Amino acid sequence: MSSDVFNSCNLPINDQACISLGHGSGGKLSSNLINEFFLPYLGNEILNELEDASVVTLNQDNIAVSIDSFVVNPIFFPGGNIGSLSVHGTINDLAVRGAKPLFIAASFIMEEGFLLEDLTKIIQAMQLACRQNNVKLITADTKVVNKGDCDKIFITTSGIGLVTANDIPSVSKAKVNNNILVSGDIGRHGMAIMATREEFELESTIESDSASLYSLINLILASDIQVNCLRDITRGGLATVLNEIAMASGIGIVIDESQIPIQTNVAALGEILGIDPLYIACEGRFVAVVDEIRAQDLLAIMHSHPLGTNAAIIGKVVDDPDNNVIAKTIIGGSRLVDTLLFDELPRIC
Amino acid sequence: MCLAIPGIIEEIYMQDDITMAKVNFQGIKRSVCLAYLTDINIGDYVLVHVGFALKKLSHIDFINANKLINVDSELN
Amino acid sequence: MEVLRPFRDEIKAKSLIDNIKALTTKPVNIMEVCGGQTHTILKYGIEDLLPENIKLLHGPGCPVCVTSLEAIDMAINISLNKDVIFCTYGDMLRVPGSSMDLFKAKALGANLKIVYSPLDALKVALANPCKNIVFFAIGFETTAPANAMLILQAKKLNLKNFFVLCHEVLVPPIIASLLESKESNVQAFLGPGHVCSVMGLHEYEHLVHNYQLPIVVTGFEPLDILEGIYACVQQLNNNGVRLENQYTRAVTQDGNIPAQQAIKDVFEVCDRKWRGLGFIPKSGLSLNSQFKDFDATIKFKVDNLDIQESKECISGEILRGLKKPYECEFFGTKCTPLNPLGATMVSSEGACSAYYKYRQSKLTASP
Numbered sequence: 180m181s182s183d184v185f186n187s188c189n190l191p192i193n194d195q196a197c198i199s200l201g202h203g204s205g206g207k208l209s210s211n212l213i214n215e216f217f218l219p220y221l222g223n224e225i226l227n228e229l230e231d232a233s234v235v236t237l238n239q240d241n242i243a244v245s246i247d248s249f250v251v252n253p254i255f256f257p258g259g260n261i262g263s264l265s266v267h268g269t270i271n272d273l274a275v276r277g278a279k280p281l282f283i284a285a286s287f288i289m290e291e292g293f294l295l296e297d298l299t300k301i302i303q304a305m306q307l308a309c310r311q312n313n314v315k316l317i318t319a320d321t322k323v324v325n326k327g328d329c330d331k332i333f334i335t336t337s338g339i340g341l342v343t344a345n346d347i348p349s350v351s352k353a354k355v356n357n358n359i360l361v362s363g364d365i366g367r368h369g370m371a372i373m374a375t376r377e378e379f380e381l382e383s384t385i386e387s388d389s390a391s392l393y394s395l396i397n398l399i400l401a402s403d404i405q406v407n408c409l410r411d412i413t414r415g416g417l418a419t420v421l422n423e424i425a426m427a428s429g430i431g432i433v434i435d436e437s438q439i440p441i442q443t444n445v446a447a448l449g450e451i452l453g454i455d456p457l458y459i460a461c462e463g464r465f466v467a468v469v470d471e472i473r474a475q476d477l478l479a480i481m482h483s484h485p486l487g488t489n490a491a492i493i494g495k496v497v498d499d500p501d502n503n504v505i506a507k508t509i510i511g512g513s514r515l516v517d518t519l520l521f522d523e524l525p526r527i528c
Numbered sequence: 529m530c531l532a533i534p535g536i537i538e539e540i541y542m543q544d545d546i547t548m549a550k551v552n553f554q555g556i557k558r559s560v561c562l563a564y565l566t567d568i569n570i571g572d573y574v575l576v577h578v579g580f581a582l583k584k585l586s587h588i589d590f591i592n593a594n595k596l597i598n599v600d601s602e603l604n
Numbered sequence: 605m606e607v608l609r610p611f612r613d614e615i616k617a618k619s620l621i622d623n624i625k626a627l628t629t630k631p632v633n634i635m636e637v638c639g640g641q642t643h644t645i646l647k648y649g650i651e652d653l654l655p656e657n658i659k660l661l662h663g664p665g666c667p668v669c670v671t672s673l674e675a676i677d678m679a680i681n682i683s684l685n686k687d688v689i690f691c692t693y694g695d696m697l698r699v700p701g702s703s704m705d706l707f708k709a710k711a712l713g714a715n716l717k718i719v720y721s722p723l724d725a726l727k728v729a730l731a732n733p734c735k736n737i738v739f740f741a742i743g744f745e746t747t748a749p750a751n752a753m754l755i756l757q758a759k760k761l762n763l764k765n766f767f768v769l770c771h772e773v774l775v776p777p778i779i780a781s782l783l784e785s786k787e788s789n790v791q792a793f794l795g796p797g798h799v800c801s802v803m804g805l806h807e808y809e810h811l812v813h814n815y816q817l818p819i820v821v822t823g824f825e826p827l828d829i830l831e832g833i834y835a836c837v838q839q840l841n842n843n844g845v846r847l848e849n850q851y852t853r854a855v856t857q858d859g860n861i862p863a864q865q866a867i868k869d870v871f872e873v874c875d876r877k878w879r880g881l882g883f884i885p886k887s888g889l890s891l892n893s894q895f896k897d898f899d900a901t902i903k904f905k906v907d908n909l910d911i912q913e914s915k916e917c918i919s920g921e922i923l924r925g926l927k928k929p930y931e932c933e934f935f936g937t938k939c940t941p942l943n944p945l946g947a948t949m950v951s952s953e954g955a956c957s958a959y960y961k962y963r964q965s966k967l968t969a970s971p
């Protein structure tokens with residue numbers, strides 16, 4: 180049988196001609212997919228910016244629009260469920276563009292046999308998340324597919340927000356000598372999901388960091404501090420966000436590894452599975468880039484908010500034509516921090 | 529691949545005639561096979577590789593990191 | 605990890621580095637045997653902290669990288685059987701076989717299960733009596749006791765639907781084979797700490813004796829590595845030819861005797877082909893006659909594949925310490941972790957992949 184298997188599949192090594200899970204990892208493969216397949220056909224001056232949410236001007240108002248799909252497995256995880264996640268994720272995409280989230284649209288794809296009891300829990304979580312953030316779900320759609328055609332439930336949410344910030348933070352506005360801040364400890368969401376994978380048989384106390392960032396970001400934008408970039412950390416983790424900022428702003432970034440906040444159990448799971456928390460998804464954390472003289476003030480504002488208690492200044496922007504992100508390691512060495520290439524993780528968001 | 533990390537034994541039990549333990553790695557717990565070690569008690573540190581405890585570790589080792597070379601005395 | 609923090613201490617690292625600098629007067633080539641050590645060296649940026657005349661060579665100690673192309677093809681082959689659940693460590697999924705990797709096999713319908721521990725594969729077998737469960741038993745002596753226990757348990761439980769594809773490899777024969785070669789430029793070795801936790805120090809004493817060069821059995825934390833390097837340099841300065849044990853917290857003279865016994869009970873030493881390095885006599889473990897029923901190559905008749913490695917990949921020279929990854933003309937261009945030509949570009953412990961991940965910038969700066 181050996182020969183016919185290989186003859187029937189005459190593929191070159193690692194041929195990428197079909198979609199692989201890596202294309203959904205949020206790393207390099209995902210960006211290749213967007214740049215090579217989507218932008219050539221669908222690209223325009225707004226989409227090409229590749230921001231978390233796009234800002235368009237209608238009747239002199241700046242409106243932020245975002246969309247995101249949620250396919251997390253398991254749908255219930257420590258610290259949240261797919262419903263709360265889908266509302267938080269969209270609110271966060273709007274908030275990091277300096278917008279006040281106002282409306283959400285949602286689409287639900289459900290698998291035949293999916294329990295109504297579970298659906299209820301998910302909808303209740305969405306209700307709570309909408310209420311807490313003063314957003315209204317204004318339109319929705321439901322579809323049901325045959326058993327096996329999707330896994331339990333997939334949710335897509337789109338959001339609309341009104342941009343209140345005068346100078347809209349953008350991934351391309353980081354400047355040399357700016358400081359880099361992270362709003363809290365990293366990697367909890369992805370690790371919480373990972374710990375639930377049955378094959379690892381782990382017992383963990385890690386809870387997802389899934390949360391709405393709007394109130395914290397609003398506090399920052401209402402202050403007199405001019406924040407150059409805000410970007411929420413999702414798939415691909417902190418490392419990928421830093422690389423996106425470096426590329427889009429045409430600068431380099433140096434971070435101090437010892438300053439990056441990571442919960443002990445998250446670090447421990449990283450050691451057990453041999454995974455670097457820098458590449459693990461968060462769902463309630465963001466990176467802020469600010470002029471160095473205002474960094475301490477910004478940090479103080481973050482620390483004053485329950486979602487920012489573990490915020491830290493982790494590095495600064497440097498001049499680097501190669502747009503590298505370099506980490507100073509805890510023993511004083513240095514290494515490159517590349518974008519996530521791919522991961523072997525389950526669906527985490 | 530030869531990744532092995534230290535954890536603390538929290539519980540010892542038998543499963544299919546082999547001695548197993550629940551090991552706590554700083555908040556993450558997993559079952560680990562103890563078949564290759566003797567004289568292990570709750571509270572001991574063990575070095576774990578792919579779900580197997582390979583060596584009991586003494587607490588002292590963690591306090592006295594680097595003892596092959598006594599850096600300070602050599603510097604003076 | 606909190607308990608490991610003492611072994612990652614910046615101040616101690618600095619003073620060790622100062623000591624190493626003070627001691628290093630002539631160029632030395634030190635090879636770390638184990639892929640886990642390679643990973644630590646690059647992840648913590650240790651190479652750049654060392655004096656320039658210390659050259660670290662990254663040895664063949666990543667089991668993912670040295671698993672032969674034939675074994676990968678066999679794995680893919682077996683996994684594509686409809687009634688098979690193929691259990692493997694996650695690192696193996698992206699290793700290129702001759703026409704695809706296991707990930708591709710998964711896209712073609714193979715039922716793959718990533719396991720953390722070999723015993724997890726046993727649970728899969730018990731839970732799926734109508735399927736054939738195959739476990740890809742790779743690894744060095746560190747992993748062999750775990751794989752042995754798996755097979756002993758499978759026998760005890762009288763499992764008829766459980767098989768292993770065995771590609772265990774041994775460290776001492778590969779060190780010997782590197783040193784036999786005339787081209788070898790290795791002057792001292794950092795020995796494989798976790799392998800020695802299992803096997804003890806005896807085999808390495810023989811190597812030191814036979815080849816007259818220092819071996820320092822070393823751990824995996826940054827301070828362990830620095831201590832190991834320090835001890836090597838010290839010996840080289842004094843023309844020392846000794847076995848030293850830096851990793852005393854995990855390695856004893858005799859190692860883990862019950863684990864060694866289990867290895868003997870289940871396996872026998874065999875000749876083995878290493879990816880990039882070719883056949884090395886007595887360098888592997890295969891199931892002994894009592895356990896042949898569990899041999900997946902017999903059950904699935906996939907023996908005797910003979911496949912040629914890509915001519916472009918020079919991973920063999922890298923594994924022997926003759927070249928650094930960036931000296932490969934395809935490094936970072938035609939060969940990247942997204943599109944690896946050789947196995948050393950795949951595993952996070954593979955030298956090419958570790959260089960790609962952690963050192964690209966340095967390379968573009970100094971071609």
Ligand code: SF4
Nearest residue numbers: 917919932939946956
């Ligand atoms: S860079 Fe790629 S082709 Fe070159 S030796 Fe490494 S694995 Fe082989």
